[in-house]
Amino acid sequence: MTDRARQPDRCVVVGGSTRTAAIDGISAAGATATQRRETPAADLEILVFGRPTPDRTVPVSPTGTPTPAVVTRAVAVETGLSVLAVDAGLATDTLAPTLDVGAEPGADIRAETAVPDAETYWERAAAIGRSLPVESILLGETIPGGTTTALGVLAALGERRAVSSSLPDNPTTIKAETVETGLAASGLPPGDAAGDPRRALRYMGDPVLATVAGLARGALATGVDVTLAGGTQLAAAAALLRHDGVAAPLRLATTSYVADDETAAMADLAADLDLSLVVTDPGFDRLGHDGLAAYAEGVAKEGVAMGGALAVARDAEPGLSAIRARTRSLTTSLTDAMEADPA
Amino acid sequence: MTDRARQPDRCVVVGGSTRTAAIDGISAAGATATQRRETPAADLEILVFGRPTPDRTVPVSPTGTPTPAVVTRAVAVETGLSVLAVDAGLATDTLAPTLDVGAEPGADIRAETAVPDAETYWERAAAIGRSLPVESILLGETIPGGTTTALGVLAALGERRAVSSSLPDNPTTIKAETVETGLAASGLPPGDAAGDPRRALRYMGDPVLATVAGLARGALATGVDVTLAGGTQLAAAAALLRHDGVAAPLRLATTSYVADDETAAMADLAADLDLSLVVTDPGFDRLGHDGLAAYAEGVAKEGVAMGGALAVARDAEPGLSAIRARTRSLTTSLTDAMEADPA
Numbered sequence: 001m002t003d004r005a006r007q008p009d010r011c012v013v014v015g016g017s018t019r020t021a022a023i024d025g026i027s028a029a030g031a032t033a034t035q036r037r038e039t040p041a042a043d044l045e046i047l048v049f050g051r052p053t054p055d056r057t058v059p060v061s062p063t064g065t066p067t068p069a070v071v072t073r074a075v076a077v078e079t080g081l082s083v084l085a086v087d088a089g090l091a092t093d094t095l096a097p098t099l100d101v102g103a104e105p106g107a108d109i110r111a112e113t114a115v116p117d118a119e120t121y122w123e124r125a126a127a128i129g130r131s132l133p134v135e136s137i138l139l140g141e142t143i144p145g146g147t148t149t150a151l152g153v154l155a156a157l158g159e160r161r162a163v164s165s166s167l168p169d170n171p172t173t174i175k176a177e178t179v180e181t182g183l184a185a186s187g188l189p190p191g192d193a194a195g196d197p198r199r200a201l202r203y204m205g206d207p208v209l210a211t212v213a214g215l216a217r218g219a220l221a222t223g224v225d226v227t228l229a230g231g232t233q234l235a236a237a238a239a240l241l242r243h244d245g246v247a248a249p250l251r252l253a254t255t256s257y258v259a260d261d262e263t264a265a266m267a268d269l270a271a272d273l274d275l276s277l278v279v280t281d282p283g284f285d286r287l288g289h290d291g292l293a294a295y296a297e298g299v300a301k302e303g304v305a306m307g308g309a310l311a312v313a314r315d316a317e318p319g320l321s322a323i324r325a326r327t328r329s330l331t332t333s334l335t336d337a338m339e340a341d342p343a
Numbered sequence: 344m345t346d347r348a349r350q351p352d353r354c355v356v357v358g359g360s361t362r363t364a365a366i367d368g369i370s371a372a373g374a375t376a377t378q379r380r381e382t383p384a385a386d387l388e389i390l391v392f393g394r395p396t397p398d399r400t401v402p403v404s405p406t407g408t409p410t411p412a413v414v415t416r417a418v419a420v421e422t423g424l425s426v427l428a429v430d431a432g433l434a435t436d437t438l439a440p441t442l443d444v445g446a447e448p449g450a451d452i453r454a455e456t457a458v459p460d461a462e463t464y465w466e467r468a469a470a471i472g473r474s475l476p477v478e479s480i481l482l483g484e485t486i487p488g489g490t491t492t493a494l495g496v497l498a499a500l501g502e503r504r505a506v507s508s509s510l511p512d513n514p515t516t517i518k519a520e521t522v523e524t525g526l527a528a529s530g531l532p533p534g535d536a537a538g539d540p541r542r543a544l545r546y547m548g549d550p551v552l553a554t555v556a557g558l559a560r561g562a563l564a565t566g567v568d569v570t571l572a573g574g575t576q577l578a579a580a581a582a583l584l585r586h587d588g589v590a591a592p593l594r595l596a597t598t599s600y601v602a603d604d605e606t607a608a609m610a611d612l613a614a615d616l617d618l619s620l621v622v623t624d625p626g627f628d629r630l631g632h633d634g635l636a637a638y639a640e641g642v643a644k645e646g647v648a649m650g651g652a653l654a655v656a657r658d659a660e661p662g663l664s665a666i667r668a669r670t671r672s673l674t675t676s677l678t679d680a681m682e683a684d685p686a
Contacts, residue, residue, distance in 0.1 A: 009392075045476065048427075049352075053474040080423070084391075084440055095474050097427055097440040131396040131438050133388065 007312055008227065009134035010082050011072065012215065013047060013305050014141050015040035015098075016089035018106035018114070018206035021145030026174055028061040028166035028299065029144035035059065036144040041094035043069035043142040043304050044085040047076065048096040051334060058334045061166060065291050065299040066331050068306035069142065071282065074326035075309035079316045081138075086128075086215070088121060089207035101125050103207035109152045109182035115210055118201035122214035129218025136225035138253070138312065139216055140305025141233055143208040150236035152179045152204030158191025159239045160272055164231045164264035168298035172263055179204070197240040209233065213240040220248060227251045227278075229308025231258035231301065235269045242273055249276065254307035256281035257295055280310040283320060289328050291335070350655055351570065352477035354415065354424050355558065356390060356648050357484050358383035358441075359432035361449035361457070361549035364488030369517055371404040371509035371642065372487035378402065379487040384437035386412035386485040386647050387428040390419065391439040394677060401677045404509060408634050408642040409674050411649035412485065414625065417669035418652035422659045424481075429471075429558070431464060432550035444468050446550035452495045452525035458553055461544035465557035472561025479568035481596070481655065482559055483648025484576055486551040493579035495522045495547030501534025502582045503615055507574045507607035511641035515606055522547070540583040552576065556583040563591060570594045570621075572651025574601035574644065578612045585616055592619065597650035599624035600638055623653040625670075626663060632671050634678070 017040060020026065022033050030036030039059040042052040046069040052058060059067040075081055085096045089103035101124045106115050115121070143149075144166075151163040163175055183190060186203035193200035201210045216226050216237060228234040231254050238250050252266075252275045259266045259279040270277040285296035295301065313323045360383060363369065365376050373379030382402040385395040389412040395401060402410040418424055428439045432446035444467045449458045458464070486492075487509075494506040506518055526533060529546035536543035544553045559569050559580060571577040574597050581593050595609075595618045602609045602622040613620040628639035638644065656666045 049476040051476045053476055055474065086440075095442065095471065095476070097429075097442045099438065099440045100443070128438065131398065133392040133394045133396055133438070 007079065007081060007316060008136040008138045010084045011076065011138040011140065011305050011309060012084045012086060013044065014086040014088045014208050014211045015044050016103060016105065016143050016206065016208040017091040018143060018145045018149055019108040020148050020178065023174065023178060025171050026148055027144040029303065030059050031062050037091040039067065039144050040142040041090050041092045043067055044094050044096035044098065046070060046073050047083045047304065048085060050330065051337065053095045061299050063294065063299060065294040066334065068300055068303040070330050070334065071306045071327050072304050072309040074323050074330055075313045078318060078322050078326050079313055081309065081312055086211060088211035099128055101211050103211065106206040109149055109204050110178060110185055112185050113202060115202055115205050115207055118205060118210040119198045121207050121210040122198060125211040125214030126218035129215040130222050132219060132224065134224060137219060138227045138229040138305050138308040139212060140229040140308060141208050141212055142304045143206055146206060146208060146233045148175045148178055149204065149206040149209060150233040151175055152182050153200045153209060153236045154239060155179050155183060155190050156188055156193040156200035156204045157239050157243050158194045160265060160269055162232050162235065162263065162265040162269045164258050164261050164301060166300050166303065170263050195243055197243045200240065209237060212237045216241055217244060217246065220246060227253050227308050229253050229305035230303065231266065232264050235266065235273065238273050238275050251276045251278060253278040253311045255302045255310065257298065257301040258307065261301065278311050280307055280314055282310055283324060287324055287328055289331065291331060292328065350422065350424060350659060351479040351481045353427045354419065354481040354648050354652060355427045355429060356387065357429040357431045357551050357554045357558070358387050359446060359448065359486050359549065359551040360434040361486060361488045361492055362451040363491050363521065366517065366521060368514050369491055370487040372646065373402050374405050380434040382410065382487050383485040384433050384435045386410055387437050387439035387441065389413060389416050390426045390647065391428060393673065394680065396438045404642050406637060406642060408637040409677065411643055411646040413673050413677065414649045414670050415647050415652040417666050417673055418656045421661060421665050421669050422656055424652065424655055429554060431554035442471055444554050446554065449549040452492055452547050453521060453528055455528050456546060458545055458548050458550055461548060461553040462541045464550055464553040465541060468554040468557030469561035472558040473565050475562060475567065477567060480562060481570045481572040481648050481651040482555060483572040483651060484551050484555055485647045486549055489549060489551060489576045491518045491521055492547065492549040492552060493576040494518055495525055496543045496552060496579045497582060498522050498526060498533050499531055499536040499543035499547045500582050500586050501537045503608060503612055505575050505578065505606065505608040505612045507601050507604050507644060509643050509646065513606050538586055540586045543583065552580060555580045559584055560587060560589065563589060570596050570651050572596050572648035573646065574609065575607050578609065578616065581616050581618050594619045594621060596621040596654040598645045598653065600641065600644040601650065604644065621654050623650055623657055625653055626667060630667055630671055632674065634674060635671065
């Protein structure tokens with residue numbers, strides 16, 4: 001009945017890396033800094049194959065909660081949603097087939113320049129977005145440290161400094177300090193990049209955010225229906241589009257875990273940026289599975305297009321309860337495989 | 344009931360190019376030599392999206408018969424068979440997400456060396472084959488000129504010189520002369536590369552054949568069930584595996600159009616190489632569509648894993664008649680799009 005009831009042609013997930021993720025305590029997208037380098041590559045493999053390659057472990061938070069990639073995979077299996085993976089600066093090889101924008105991993109935003117070639121990635125991604133032979137896409141991300149770079153971009157653009165986290169106790173102080181240090185190192189007063197989204201990305205962003213924004217820009221330009229699928233990172237992508245002059249309606253689909261997170265300030269961000277907000281409650285607290293119940297306590301919360309995928313599933317057969325069951329069985333099989341063969 | 348009744352995890356299609364395809368009259372995989380450069384990239388897009396990107400035309404033979412990619416796409420849509428595209432030396436960019444072995448287009452086999460880095464591509468593909476988190480694959484190709492390079496490889500290995508064609512009147516004389524010239528230019532007497540498949544590829548092969556053989560080798564080594572899906576090119580891949588010491592049972596699935604082609608000598612090749620042969624009749628002569636009926640008259644015949652995909656469909660719901668109907672509707676929509684917007 002609504003436009004959300006029509007299944008998107010493709011769930012596009014952009015994976016990459018920023019050295020910002022190596023800052024101690026900043027991200028839960030992987031149990032250790034070393035494992036966080038592998039998380040995006042493993043996430044894309046889980047999306048495409050249902051499991052990572054044999055020499056890789058399943059990304060989990062430091063407390064053992066599995067990556068949101070498992071949830072999006074569950075939606076793909078249950079609803080037939082097709083995934084398209086994009087490599088925007090992965091730190092390691094992936095066995096998932098990808099479209100490649102030729103990006104390098106992003107630098108720590110505390111350096112002067114975070115993404116020297118941000119404009120190039122944006123333009124390449126826009127060319128992809130203009131050429132994709134699809135009518136509608138969900139657009140999500142996988143990049144550890146991405147909520148901090150998103151905060152940096154929002155600050156550079158002069159937007160609300162909303163910040164979510166894959167940790168239940170959001171290390172907002174570390175993130176805010178990281179952004180302040182980065183702005184100072186870049187000689188960029190807050191708001192100084194307003195109206196110049198590529199400059200905000202170059203000094204404070206990451207290659208995934210540049211690619212997501214460019215992809216959305218190109219796709220929107222040719223009439224593709226775009227749903228931004230995620231939390232503050234996708235809101236930052238929306239901000240980049242607004243500062244690039246995009247006036248068209250934009251839709252952001254996220255989980256209730258992010259929407260209920262005060263520091264993420266999603267309703268305010270959505271109002272600031274004129275986004276229609278679609279919120280879906282995964283209901284993992286009712287599943288009787290500790291690792292997944294932790295989502296409801298603020299672990300992971302969102303990522304890998306999870307919120308958008310769940311919105312698709314809610315309006316499709318066989319609905320959210322089937323997604324919960326499939327998420328649980330996928331999680332169990334992945335966890336069992338890890339225990340049988342600790343890589 | 345049989346092992347063919349189990350749907351493969353993935354239909355792997357390896358795309359690439361050889362300058363051998365520029366020889367006049369050698370290939371029907373594209374209406375002109377210029378369009379043949381685009382055929383593999385467009386084939387992969389059709390497999391993944393159902394249509395090529397807006398700036399590209401649908402590959403057709405010089406007489407207007409559509410690419411076999413449409414048939415494999417029809418199987419993917421009707422049976423849920425997942426496609427995995429591999430870039431092994433594409434001559435143009437593709438919007439299909441790919442695994443990339445980093446290959447350059449192959450040289451004309453009439454030059455001394457056809458694929459200088461054949462061994463590197465083989466090893467990279469083998470690493471992919473060993474790591475793919477799947478249990479079974481169909482393995483096919485898209486490379487214009489590929490039946491000629493396959494003939495070259497069979498000659499270099501000292502195997503039966505079988506050769507099929509995407510043309511109804513197979514230009515066997517041109518192909519045989521091309522191979523003789525190539526063997527002479529390489530200083531390679533026929534059969535001189537027996538037991539050394541990488542040498543055969545280096546002097547007489549193409550990057551797709553090196554990648555297909557390496558992928559199969561790696562996948563077989565880790566217990567993945569591999570079905571070679573195609574005609575003489577996949578038989579050449581089987582020959583490469585046999586000359587690399589693979590003694591395990593191998594299965595080759597192809598169309599009745601190739602199996603009925605005397606110059607392709609599929610039954611003899613299968614006997615020589617100890618392959619179990621699976622033959623499927625697409626039945627396009629009964630469809631009342633001129634472009635598709637031409638398949639039964641020897642145009643196109645096979646390619647892009649078509650024969651293997653049809654074997655999957657024959658044993659699955661909703662069966663081959665649904666594939667024929669879907670192939671027809673896809674062909675019509677692609678042809679209409681071309682007529683509406685001749686790119």
